[in-house]
Amino acid sequence: MLETLNESHSASDHPALVEIVKVTKIYPPDVVALRNVSLSAAKGELIFLTGPSGAGKTTLLKLLCRQEIPTKGLIEVDGNDLTTLSDNAIQNLRQRIGVAYQDFKLLPRLSVFQNIAMPMEVQFRSPRDIRNRVTELMEKLGIREKQHKPAGKLSRGEQQRVAIARAAANSPLLLLADEPTGNLDAATTGLVMALFQELNENGSTIIIATHDESIYQGTNHRKFELQQGELF
Numbered sequence: 001m002l003e004t005l006n007e008s009h010s011a012s013d014h015p016a017l018v019e020i021v022k023v024t025k026i027y028p029p030d031v032v033a034l035r036n037v038s039l040s041a042a043k044g045e046l047i048f049l050t051g052p053s054g055a056g057k058t059t060l061l062k063l064l065c066r067q068e069i070p071t072k073g074l075i076e077v078d079g080n081d082l083t084t085l086s087d088n089a090i091q092n093l094r095q096r097i098g099v100a101y102q103d104f105k106l107l108p109r110l111s112v113f114q115n116i117a118m119p120m121e122v123q124f125r126s127p128r129d130i131r132n133r134v135t136e137l138m139e140k141l142g143i144r145e146k147q148h149k150p151a152g153k154l155s156r157g158e159q160q161r162v163a164i165a166r167a168a169a170n171s172p173l174l175l176l177a178d179e180p181t182g183n184l185d186a187a188t189t190g191l192v193m194a195l196f197q198e199l200n201e202n203g204s205t206i207i208i209a210t211h212d213e214s215i216y217q218g219t220n221h222r223k224f225e226l227q228q229g230e231l232f
C-alpha cells in the first residue's frame with residue numbers, strides 16, 4: 001500500500017505525491033481559510049507557498065498532514081485519500097511526513113538531541129543510527145554545542161533549527177516547512193536551505209510556506225501565492 005521511497009526521483013517522470021483538488025476549508029462557524037484550491041506536487045519536487053499573513057498557508061500545510069480535514073474537496077498524499085484513510089494508515093503515513101511547525105512545537109524540557117531524535121525513536125531506529133543522524137543534523141544547522149540544553153531554554157532561532165532538524169530526521173517522503181526561516185539571519189537561512197536542497201536531491205518532496213523572498217528568488221522551483229484563501 002504505502003510504497004517506500006528510498007531512491008531519489010526526478011520530478012518529471014513520476015506521478016504526483018501530493019494532489020489537492022478543489023479544496024475549501026471553513027473554520028467554524030464561517031472563516032473561509034481556503035477557497036477551491038487545487039495544487040499538485042510531483043514526487044521529488046520542491047514548492048514554495050507564499051502570501052500575506054492570514055492567506056491560508058498554515059491551513060494548507062495542516063490539511064496535508066491531516067491535522068485538519070477539508071470542508072470540501074480531495075487531498076491525496078502518495079495515492080492515499082486523507083479523508084478516508086483508517087487511523088492506522090494515517091499514523092503510518094504521518095511517520096513519513098516531517099513537519100517543521102511555524103510555532104515549533106518542541107518539548108521544552110527535553111534536550112535539543114532528544115527533540116530531534118524523537119521521530120527516529122518512534123521508528124525504533126538503532127541508538128547508533130540515531131546518534132549519527134542527530135549529530136549530523138545539529139552540525140549542519142549550527143546547533144551542535146546546544147545538544148544537551150533543554151529546548152525551552154534556546155533562542156527562537158535556535159528552536160526553529162531544532163524543529164527543522166526534527167522534521168528532517170527520517171529523511172521524510174514529504175517535508176512541510178512552515179515559515180522555516182522566520183527567525184533566522186541570512187547565514188543561518190543559508191544552512192537551512194542547503195539542508196532542504198540536500199533532502200530534496202535525495203528524494204524528499206518539500207513544501208515551504210514563506211514570506212522570505214530571499215529563499216525563492218533566483219531558484220527554479222515553482223512558487224504559488226495564496227491571497228485570502230485563493231491560490232494564484
Ligand SMILES: Nc1ncnc2c1ncn2[C@@H]1O[C@H](COP(=O)(O)OP(=O)(O)OP(=O)(O)O)[C@@H](O)[C@H]1O
Pocket residue numbers: 027028031032033051052053054055056057058059060102
Ligand atoms: N483554528 C482556527 N480557527 C478559526 N480560524 C482559523 C484557525 N486557524 C486559522 N484560522 C483563520 O484562517 C485564516 C488562514 O490562517 P492561516 O494560519 O492558514 O494563515 P497563514 O497564511 O498561515 O498566515 P501567517 O502568515 O500569519 O502564518 C485566517 O483568517 C485565520 O485567522
Ligand SMILES: [Mg+2]
Pocket residue numbers: 057058059102178
Ligand atoms: Mg502561517
